[in-house]
Amino acid sequence: MSAALQATAHPRLSARVGGMAPSATLAVDAMAKAMKAAGRDVIGFGAGEPDFATPGYIVAAAERACREPRLHHYTPAGGLPELREAVAAKSARDSGLQTQASQVLVTNGAKQAVFEAFATLLDPGDQVLLPAPYWTTYPEAIRLAGGVPIEVPTTPEEGYLASVEQLEQFRTRRTKALLWCSPSNPSGAVAGRDLTRDVGRWAVDTGTWVVTDEIYEHFVYGDVQMASLPVEVPDLADQCVVVNGVAKTYAMTGWRVGWLIGPSDVVKAATNLQSHSTSNVCNVAQAASVAALNGDLSAMATMRAAFDRRRIMMHSMLAAIPGVTCPEPMGAFFCFPSLLDVLDRPVRGRTPKSSNDLAAILLEEVGVAIVPGEAFGTPGYARLSYALSDEELAEGVSRLAAVLADAG
Numbered sequence: 001m002s003a004a005l006q007a008t009a010h011p012r013l014s015a016r017v018g019g020m021a022p023s024a025t026l027a028v029d030a031m032a033k034a035m036k037a038a039g040r041d042v043i044g045f046g047a048g049e050p051d052f053a054t055p056g057y058i059v060a061a062a063e064r065a066c067r068e069p070r071l072h073h074y075t076p077a078g079g080l081p082e083l084r085e086a087v088a089a090k091s092a093r094d095s096g097l098q099t100q101a102s103q104v105l106v107t108n109g110a111k112q113a114v115f116e117a118f119a120t121l122l123d124p125g126d127q128v129l130l131p132a133p134y135w136t137t138y139p140e141a142i143r144l145a146g147g148v149p150i151e152v153p154t155t156p157e158e159g160y161l162a163s164v165e166q167l168e169q170f171r172t173r174r175t176k177a178l179l180w181c182s183p184s185n186p187s188g189a190v191a192g193r194d195l196t197r198d199v200g201r202w203a204v205d206t207g208t209w210v211v212t213d214e215i216y217e218h219f220v221y222g223d224v225q226m227a228s229l230p231v232e233v234p235d236l237a238d239q240c241v242v243v244n245g246v247a248k249t250y251a252m253t254g255w256r257v258g259w260l261i262g263p264s265d266v267v268k269a270a271t272n273l274q275s276h277s278t279s280n281v282c283n284v285a286q287a288a289s290v291a292a293l294n295g296d297l298s299a300m301a302t303m304r305a306a307f308d309r310r311r312i313m314m315h316s317m318l319a320a321i322p323g324v325t326c327p328e329p330m331g332a333f334f335c336f337p338s339l340l341d342v343l344d345r346p347v348r349g350r351t352p353k354s355s356n357d358l359a360a361i362l363l364e365e366v367g368v369a370i371v372p373g374e375a376f377g378t379p380g381y382a383r384l385s386y387a388l389s390d391e392e393l394a395e396g397v398s399r400l401a402a403v404l405a406d407a408g
């Protein structure tokens with residue numbers, strides 16, 4: 001060491017990771033579970049996962065996989081060949097997307113697919129259009145990749161859907177990509193076929209890449225149908241990455257299997273990245289996912305019927321609370337009410353100034369956990385999951401209504 005070189009004080013954490021907020025949705029869910037375990041009467045609306053067990057035939061496939069020596073060892077970073085084939089076949093079956101196993105990268109949950117998609121596509125300063133409310137992980141994944149999330153605000157009156165005009169308003173020369181999530185977490189909005197086509201054509205015309213998250217594809221209700229961007233606009237295929245996984249459809253959130261589908265060069269580069277970070281996804285979970293995808297969708301249909309019943313119940317109860325505005329969610333398993341008109345009024349002797357404040361009051365006063373809109377880029381709103389029992393749902397929303405009656 002040179003005698004002249006003084007010790008340098010470095011920040012302990014990198015700016016990239018040190019500035020990252022914890023996942024608010026996981027935090028709310030963990031807090032509600034911890035309070036419950038400590039004996040408190042808490043009803044958690046934070047869950048972003050089905051309250052069902054993984055179907056037995058999938059668990060049985062995992063048990064068999066545990067006894068298969070081939071799966072005790074490293075397998076290709078891109079995924080088990082049979083799973084990549086199953087994803088390609090499933091995509092043709094479920095959304096009509098024609099793709100090949102070579103265009104599939106199996107990831108540790110769809111979350112890793114989101115991170116890898118942005119890491120592969122973005123250079124520092126590249127902007128990504130992000131309709132708000134958005135899933136809390138997207139801006140972090142964009143920023144970690146050096147990108148800049150550009151929020152495109154939407155309103156309940158527009159059904160929380162961004163139009164092409166709104167996207168165009170926020171597009172600049174630095175816009176590299178759009179993040180599209182339909183059915184949406186957190187709003188439950190579902191883009192119809194016309195909007196999907198418009199957005200797809202706009203992306204082609206403007207040379208904008210699209211990362212489209214289809215993880216809730218099967219959870220659509222009423223007459224609404226899922227529309228997939230690269231299926232509606234096949235010309236988009238060369239500038240589109242589809243993100244999906246088994247977590248929601250098969251109640252497999254804990255198994256950690258997702259994937260991305262994209263053009264060959266993107267998949268190859270993302271596979272290189274994964275080969276240096278996490279290597280292959282747990283083989284037992286991959287084998288379970290092969291069984292899931294090659295099986296039928298009957299277990300999902302049972303869950304969807306339960307969610308639909310609870311969706312109608314939660315939406316009608318929330319919409320009946322004075323001062324609460326809540327468009328009917330047509331997809332995923334969340335309601336996303338606006339609480340703007342009940343803020344700044346005294347409730348239980350306190351005056352919530354923000355949805356964060358109100359969420360804290362609800363948890364402390366009546367043991368109800370909601371995720372405040374701050375987590376989704378929309379202060380003044382909240383996300384409530386209806387992936388919990390009918391009884392808990394009715395009790396929890398009644399408690400919330402009783403507190404807000406003070407403010408109404």
Ligand SMILES: Cc1ncc(COP(=O)(O)O)c(C=O)c1O
Pocket residue numbers: 048108109110111112135181184185213215245246247253256257258
């Ligand atoms: C919109 C969306 N995309 C991706 C994910 C991540 O799914 P996974 O559990 O497969 O990582 C979630 C999970 O909540 C989600 O809501």
